[in-house]
Amino acid sequence: MTDPSVFIVDDDPGVIEAVAAVLSDDGYRVSGASDSRSALLAVLADPPDLIVLDVSMPGLNGWELCDIVRRQTTTRDVPVLFLTGRGEVRDQITALQVGGSDHLKKPFRAEELRGKVRALTQNARRRGSP
Amino acid sequence: MKSRGHRPLRLVSSPTRDVALDVERLRLERLGTDAVTNLPLHPDPGVGFERIAGLGVVYLQLGRFAGVESLYGWELYDRVLRLTASSLKEDLEISSLKGQHLSLSFNGCDGFCLLFDLSTRPAQRHAALLEPEARRFRQGVIRRLRQALGRIAVDLMSVYVGVASVADDPRVRPSRNLARGVLEAMRAAEALQTDARKGRVESLKEILSRRELRTVWQAVLGLSDRRVLGYEALIRGPVGSDLEMPDALFSVAREGDMLLELENLCLETIFAALPRAVRSSVLFVNASARLLTHPVFLDERNLSEMQRTHGNIVIEVSEKEIVWNYVAFREVLERLRAAGFRFAIDDAGSGYSGLETILQLRPEYIKVADSIVRNVHQDAIKREVLSSLLSLGRQIGATLVAEGIESEEELRSLSVLGLPYGQGFLFGRPAARISAGP
Numbered sequence: 001m002t003d004p005s006v007f008i009v010d011d012d013p014g015v016i017e018a019v020a021a022v023l024s025d026d027g028y029r030v031s032g033a034s035d036s037r038s039a040l041l042a043v044l045a046d047p048p049d050l051i052v053l054d055v056s057m058p059g060l061n062g063w064e065l066c067d068i069v070r071r072q073t074t075t076r077d078v079p080v081l082f083l084t085g086r087g088e089v090r091d092q093i094t095a096l097q098v099g100g101s102d103h104l105k106k107p108f109r110a111e112e113l114r115g116k117v118r119a120l121t122q123n124a125r126r127r128g129s130p
Numbered sequence: 131m132k133s134r135g136h137r138p139l140r141l142v143s144s145p146t147r148d149v150a151l152d153v154e155r156l157r158l159e160r161l162g163t164d165a166v167t168n169l170p171l172h173p174d175p176g177v178g179f180e181r182i183a184g185l186g187v188v189y190l191q192l193g194r195f196a197g198v199e200s201l202y203g204w205e206l207y208d209r210v211l212r213l214t215a216s217s218l219k220e221d222l223e224i225s226s227l228k229g230q231h232l233s234l235s236f237n238g239c240d241g242f243c244l245l246f247d248l249s250t251r252p253a254q255r256h257a258a259l260l261e262p263e264a265r266r267f268r269q270g271v272i273r274r275l276r277q278a279l280g281r282i283a284v285d286l287m288s289v290y291v292g293v294a295s296v297a298d299d300p301r302v303r304p305s306r307n308l309a310r311g312v313l314e315a316m317r318a319a320e321a322l323q324t325d326a327r328k329g330r331v332e333s334l335k336e337i338l339s340r341r342e343l344r345t346v347w348q349a350v351l352g353l354s355d356r357r358v359l360g361y362e363a364l365i366r367g368p369v370g371s372d373l374e375m376p377d378a379l380f381s382v383a384r385e386g387d388m389l390l391e392l393e394n395l396c397l398e399t400i401f402a403a404l405p406r407a408v409r410s411s412v413l414f415v416n417a418s419a420r421l422l423t424h425p426v427f428l429d430e431r432n433l434s435e436m437q438r439t440h441g442n443i444v445i446e447v448s449e450k451e452i453v454w455n456y457v458a459f460r461e462v463l464e465r466l467r468a469a470g471f472r473f474a475i476d477d478a479g480s481g482y483s484g485l486e487t488i489l490q491l492r493p494e495y496i497k498v499a500d501s502i503v504r505n506v507h508q509d510a511i512k513r514e515v516l517s518s519l520l521s522l523g524r525q526i527g528a529t530l531v532a533e534g535i536e537s538e539e540e541l542r543s544l545s546v547l548g549l550p551y552g553q554g555f556l557f558g559r560p561a562a563r564i565s566a567g568p
Binding site for chain 2: 016017020024030031032033034035037038039040041042059060064067068070071087088089092093095096097100101102103116119
């Protein structure tokens, strides 16, 4: 079984690097994009095992991106972890409504990120296996 | 997973013109399709500009179901819509008009539209062909919703169908002919809905004049020791009637502009007969912001009368209401606090207001909406919402109560999170009498 792949989307390249540093140490195959539109097409072309997604981004925000991902047959079941500075209950509900799987507030602790990513990629594997 | 050393990060290149165009296309697709039902948002026969000599329209309207969303939340209404869409698709497969079916669309809110090509059938037969099929579609939807959602759906059930047929006319643009047909079928469905509404309002008037309400009690328990903290008073209409459940009563009262009358009678009914067990514990009663700000309710004699009957009352106000009545509400709250009442924010986490509102009102209790409790063990975001509410509760010294607990898994998950109190069917159905144990 190949290592799970994670795609990180954040308009701040610093955040991508920080998340990537934690996850690649754990053996995940990580890729990312700081432009949400390029990210969307990359994810649709080659669906990852998990998307880590910022909410506030210019052009196409994380919620829209998630909504589009949920509508495509190839990416319908890819779990999405929202990584955002917005912590209001209202925003968490929006994350649920567009089909998000979990939510992590910035700034985040590496341990918390690890735990959530592990849980989401394992769930997806279990669902995927017969 | 074991550490396997640092791996390179692969970065996707910056956007090009093609990327922008592709994303625009995906966005447009999104605009044309409903996310929940996956149905097109516009009725389109899908025949290009070919003319259809006789177009049949069946319009199915989920009457008061729009109200279900503000009562039970978007998740339940999502389910209603998915069930309705799949019911229509299944029944289309066995419909006598299957061969004539052109398209199924959804208006994005509460209406489904089916188009048929009836060109091969004589125009005077169109209504006779469409009406029995429309009735079958309606019955199918009602049956499946009842099966899946049970009682709550039955009480609020109202599904209406209308039909129309339009003949092609070379002087009229087909697109407008189509739109007229859809509108005509929709109006036919709406006319039925209006008649039904009048009937419902009449039966509520009768219930109010005969004072046919009763109270049932639901215990609020400590999740670790199952000790009773208090009881929530819940209102029921006549047994077996369409207006037995409070949501049905209140939605009809809203239609008939009788909310205050209904609420007054609710309070009178509750306070008229408090069981012994309730008298010695916390009494949770629901009230709308509208009632609480009403001069008759705020009258000193009324308030002290309530306090005399029960000295430990917590008034539950729904989060949905406070948003709209914020400033006026805060003043009233202070007056009622001075009179000895405490408060609970009901339906917290249902997404109507931010934490800020709850923070400002400083309720003694925060009651977490059952939509957040439902399957909380399977949903990380819901646990996240609960954590936010818990930390808010700690900040303002409010006690959390989880509503609508139905399964052991939910209970376990809530206990792990540290919810102190809860209520729900898991601990027993609301009952008119209170037995010794929970």
